[in-house]
Amino acid sequence: MAESGRELADNNLISKVSQLADNHLTVVRNISTGLAIAGVILFARSIRLTTKFTNAKDIPSEFIKKNVKLRGKLLSITGDRLEVEHVPISLPIVASFQRKCHSQGTLFIRFAGVEMTPSGKIWLQDRLQPSQMLWFQLLNREDSVLDCFILLDRLGFFRDCLNVEILRQGLGTTVDIPGLQHDSSHYWKFYKRLLQAEVEAQKKGKGLWKQESWLSITSHRFFSTIFIQPVKRLIKLITYFWEKK
Incomplete structure (x- = not known):
């Protein structure tokens, strides 16, 4: 048992x-x-x-929705648009599986939320160099053009946003970004940076916000009073006697 x-x-x-x-x-x-x-x-x-995009329409919609940052090499500047060659991230682990893209093509990107002045376009030509590497954060796609925040590496760690810098220098004004919903967090996240830069330029009187100095305004009024007003009175007097005849 x-x-x-x-x-x-x-x-x-x-x-x-x-x-x-x-x-x-x-x-x-x-x-x-x-x-x-x-x-x-x-x-x-x-x-x-790691896929190389040669056309804006090939970029997945989720990349734009999530504001993915891509890297590219500057080819040319046309007005307020940049033509870039997409340079994908290289990962050795997936390199052998990477899709080979033999077709030639480039991406056209605009400065999202910024309308540049003619001076701004000249400044941009001086600021960027041919074949310069840059990053562009996707915000919207309109036909074959991408609206982006353009970012430049500084000392290998920080990235200057050219959209913000253009506004900070008073070389442009803030405009609407097509495709962004006004009631979304993304809208206020991006526009807050742009508006702060524009307000800063206004306060400092930079670029298109530059105002005449007190001396130039006073001088203009002084000479206007001394010379222009007497001339106007003289013309009126001559006209009066001419009509009398």
Whole structure:
């Protein structure tokens, strides 16, 4: 009887251990499956990030929705548009799976939220160099043109936003960005930076916000009073006597 009881207890213990092992194996399998799915998704995203885009219409809509930053090489400047060659991120792990793009093509990008003055366009020509590397943050796509924040590396760590800098120098004004909903957090996030830069230029009187100095205004009024007004009176007097004749 004692031996039978001991065997029953041993069998129960083995059963519990087996059940515990099965439960843990199920958890491990679920974790492994989850990690595998996450790995596939991450791999797929990596492939897309390493894809070279030669046309604005080829860029996934989710990239624009999430305001993804892309890198490119400057080719030319035409008015307020930049022509760039997309330079994708190079990842050795997925390099062999990267889609090869043999077709030639470039991207045209605009300064989102900024309307530049003629002086601003000249400043831009001096600020950017041919073949210069830059980053552009996607905000909107209109036909074959991308509205972006243009970013330049500074000392390898910080990035200057040219959109903000143009407004800060008084070389442009803030305008609406097509495609951004006014009630969205993205709208206020981007416009806050632009409006702050424009207000700063206004306060400092830079660029198109530059006002005449007190001396020039006073001088203009002084000479206007001394010379122009007497001449006007003389003309009126001559006209009066001419009509009398």
